[in-house]
Amino acid sequence: MQFTLNHDILDKETSTCALISIFENKKLSFIGNKLNITSNNYILSAINYNEIYGKINEFLLLYNVPNIKYKYLLIIGCGKKKYFNVNNYLNIVNNSIEIIKNTNIKKINFFFTELNVYNLNIYWKIRKAIEIIEDKLYIFNKLKNNKNFFNINKIIFYIDKKYDINLVNIAIKQAMAISSGIKIVKDIGNLPSNICNSAYLSMRSYRLQDIFPKKIKVFDINEKDMKKLGMNAYLAVGRESENESLMSIIKYNNHKNYDEKPIIFIGKGLTFDSGGISIKGSNKMDKMKYDMCGASVVYGLMIIIAKLNLPLNVIGVLACCENMTGGNSYRPGDIIESMSGINVEIINTDAEGRIVLCDVFTYIKRFNPEIVIDIATLTGACVVALGDEINGLMSNNSILIKELLNAAKISGDHTWLLPIKNEYKKRLNSNFADIVNVANDNSGGAIYAACFLSYFTKKYIWAHLDIAGTSYSYKSMGATGRPLYLLIQFLLKKSKMNISLK
Ligand code: BES
Numbered sequence: 001m002q003f004t005l006n007h008d009i010l011d012k013e014t015s016t017c018a019l020i021s022i023f024e025n026k027k028l029s030f031i032g033n034k035l036n037i038t039s040n041n042y043i044l045s046a047i048n049y050n051e052i053y054g055k056i057n058e059f060l061l062l063y064n065v066p067n068i069k070y071k072y073l074l075i076i077g078c079g080k081k082k083y084f085n086v087n088n089y090l091n092i093v094n095n096s097i098e099i100i101k102n103t104n105i106k107k108i109n110f111f112f113t114e115l116n117v118y119n120l121n122i123y124w125k126i127r128k129a130i131e132i133i134e135d136k137l138y139i140f141n142k143l144k145n146n147k148n149f150f151n152i153n154k155i156i157f158y159i160d161k162k163y164d165i166n167l168v169n170i171a172i173k174q175a176m177a178i179s180s181g182i183k184i185v186k187d188i189g190n191l192p193s194n195i196c197n198s199a200y201l202s203m204r205s206y207r208l209q210d211i212f213p214k215k216i217k218v219f220d221i222n223e224k225d226m227k228k229l230g231m232n233a234y235l236a237v238g239r240e241s242e243n244e245s246l247m248s249i250i251k252y253n254n255h256k257n258y259d260e261k262p263i264i265f266i267g268k269g270l271t272f273d274s275g276g277i278s279i280k281g282s283n284k285m286d287k288m289k290y291d292m293c294g295a296s297v298v299y300g301l302m303i304i305i306a307k308l309n310l311p312l313n314v315i316g317v318l319a320c321c322e323n324m325t326g327g328n329s330y331r332p333g334d335i336i337e338s339m340s341g342i343n344v345e346i347i348n349t350d351a352e353g354r355i356v357l358c359d360v361f362t363y364i365k366r367f368n369p370e371i372v373i374d375i376a377t378l379t380g381a382c383v384v385a386l387g388d389e390i391n392g393l394m395s396n397n398s399i400l401i402k403e404l405l406n407a408a409k410i411s412g413d414h415t416w417l418l419p420i421k422n423e424y425k426k427r428l429n430s431n432f433a434d435i436v437n438v439a440n441d442n443s444g445g446a447i448y449a450a451c452f453l454s455y456f457t458k459k460y461i462w463a464h465l466d467i468a469g470t471s472y473s474y475k476s477m478g479a480t481g482r483p484l485y486l487l488i489q490f491l492l493k494k495s496k497m498n499i500s501l502k
Pocket residue numbers: 273275291348350351352353377378379380381383438442445468469
């Protein structure tokens with residue numbers, strides 16, 4: 001996709017489609033109005049004739065408008081001008097691309113940059129537009145003989161001369177880096193388990209070392225290493241699988257103080273989750289190939305960080321293995337001594353994510369982390385609670401909560417805070433060991449899972465993102481790349497490379 005800038009309302013390029021806004025009461029935007037005058041009122045008569053009013057979701061596609069060089073004009077309803085806000089803006093960009101993507105239109109003249117979005121500036125408008133466009137035009141083609149592509153290949157952003165062109169260029173650069181990372185996260189997430197196993201993710205991780213040799217170092221912890229380290233919990237989950245369990249560690253070192261404490265991201269990387277002996281039903285079991293989306297998000301995040309050259313020390317951990325059933329599986333009732341020394345009684349082998357993560361939480365203490373954030377498709381209960389549009393957030397630190405919720409708001413990567421309650425924590429006491437992996441009464445399952453994790457994260461500032469609902473969706477026909485938008489926004493702020501949004 002090509003993104004260019006233009007100061008002219010009447011572009012010289014033909015064969016494009018111009019996106020024009022109309023507010024309620026048939027109020028054309030400033031530019032819409034100019035074009036209407038040029039067309040000798042043709043546009044407004046067409047609007048009247050088609051009974052378009054300007055409501056959100058209304059649209060009109062015009063062809064060959066008199067005196068206008070653009071081949072098409074897409075007039076998009078924007079609702080009430082007075083109340084035009086962030087969500088309306090995201091909405092109209094979404095709607096326009098949805099309409100155009102199945103036509104033959106290749107080039108778009110983007111005029112929504114003229115709109116006033118409450119509290120947000122041109123940087124944000126451009127960055128978000130590019131992120132949405134790239135998101136909407138994604139197709140998973142890797143494993144198809146007949147590859148389809150959408151026709152749109154060029155966006156020409158109209159930029160009023162009053163805007164800071166430098167800011168616009170930063171927006172384009174950052175959005176392109178973010179979108180390329182999102183595409184990688186989706187591609188990997190959508191791969192099936194027979195291709196995307198732990199070894200595959202390890203191989204992809206090692207490649208980063210060659211692409212960014214100055215900043216990134218990668219190494220693996222294999223099953224033999226895990227045995228030596230006492231990572232019995234992690235090992236138990238992957239024990240029955242033919243695919244070796246591998247934890248890939250991607251270290252990005254670019255802070256001006258080389259030894260600055262790192263921010264650590266841990267991604268749950270179950271390349272397939274059958275449930276184990278507590279086997280899942282066959283309905284939708286194919287979706288459990290997505291149980292590594294936490295790991296793929298961390299992988300994509302590391303790429304974006306390196307591309308944007310963020311002045312931070314960050315470590316990405318892909319905690320990969322496969323939960324299978326068979327004679328060598330771990331069992332309900334088994335008691336496992338985790339690396340931390342806490343003995344865990346397994347009640348349900350399908351609550352395996354927390355079993356893998358608990359050993360990773362102990363292992364990463366050696367890096368002396370500033371902050372630890374895990375990203376995991378951890379519980380169906382989180383999907384019941386929040387649906388497929390909202391990430392679940394749980395944490396032991398109120399400042400980190402604030403920072404993450406703020407990043408969620410700005411990025412549009414919707415996130416909601418759930419509590420970690422001490423009373424609930426107590427209900428994980430085991431009759432035979434220290435704790436159980438699933439509570440007796442597991443209503444509120446997303447919180448119980450976080451309570452379990454919190455036993456292992458006492459020594460540092462930690463947040464947990466449950467992305468069971470948001471990481472893939474029926475609507476986007478596969479992996480979504482979320483919550484990468486939220487995480488990169490959080491890091492841009494942390495690295496003080498955050499551009500003012502107002
Ligand atoms: N990977 C699943 C959670 C999941 C469910 C992700 C649906 C995406 C969609 C996780 O390992 C799991 O199976 N959790 C169990 C926990 C239960 C046994 C306490 C669940 O949610 O049913």
